[in-house]
Amino acid sequence: TQLLKQSPQFLSIQEGENLTVYCNSSSVFSSLQWYRQEPGEGPVLLVTVVTGGEVKKLKRLTFQFGDARKDSSLHITAAQPGDTGLYLCAGAPGSARQLTFGSGTQLTVLP
Amino acid sequence: EPEVTQTPSHQVTQMGQEVILRCVPISNHLYFYWYRQILGQKVEFLVSFYNNEISEKSEIFDDQFSVERPDGSNFTLKIRSTKLEDSAMYFCASRILRQDPLGGYTFGSGTRLTVV
Structure with missing residues (x-):
């Protein structure tokens, strides 16, 4: 059972396009x-979303936390080849204190 | 920017041998973690460590694994008798607060362990 399901698993787009990747769960996350x-590198934290319905923007990246705190999305505007990478969502469900990771979305932005 | 440093970056070992993976967390961080990522699979929690003892561990972290903070800076993961299925990237992470909520994780760049 995947606690955090990410979709799509793979995404290949042209430079300049917009995209959204999703992270869904049946569990509530704080x-x-x-x-x-x-x-060959470790995960690098982009953002933490805390409040249900919260939207955070990081330049061309927009992160949203669902109202029920069970899902999240990442939207990239005008993607660039430098955005290529594996995007992972992670959280601690319920009272757990260690991170559970999703399986990731492998994004490739073609020049 | 402060970094979590891991050594070696790549370790090849024979099945049955002991390995020690080393990590230097960020100096003012209090909580330390080991995660692993088998090739093509997701990042999995192994163990968390606080105040010189294990806080939590996963089912993966069996008796073959141990962690230690031998001095004020290093945090090590020891695998006593490696198995082929231990081949993975092992990531160390540290954070200053345990629940703030769950912000501030910094991961190292990992040690690729290959068991042959």
């Missing part, structure tokens, strides 16, 4: 985090 991971 917060969710988004990471980006490049080959």
Whole structure:
């Protein structure tokens, strides 16, 4: 059973296009985090969303936390080749204190 | 920007051998973690460590695994008798607060362990 399900698993788009990736669960999370991971590197934290319905913007990246705190989305505007990477969502469901990661969305932005 | 440093970056070992993976967390962080990522699979929690003892551990973290903070800076993961299925990227992470909520994780760049 996947606690955090990410979709799509793979996404290949042209430079300049917009995209959205999703992170869904049947469990409630006190917060969710988004990471980006490049080959041979560790995950790098992009953002933490805490409040249901919260929207956070990081330049061309917009993160949203669902009202029920069970899902989140990441929207990238005008994608660039430098956005290529594995995007991971992670959170601690219920009273758990360690991160559970989703399986990731591998994004490729073609020049 | 402060970093979590892991050594070695790549370790090849024979099945049955002991390995020690080393991590230097960020100096003012209090909570330390080991995660692993088998090739093509998701990042999995192994163990968390606070105040010189294990806080939580997963089912993966069996008796073959141990962690230690031998001095004020290093945080090590030891695998006593490696198995082929231990081959993975092992990530160390640290954070300053345990629940703030769950912000502030910094991951190292990982040690790729290959068991042959």
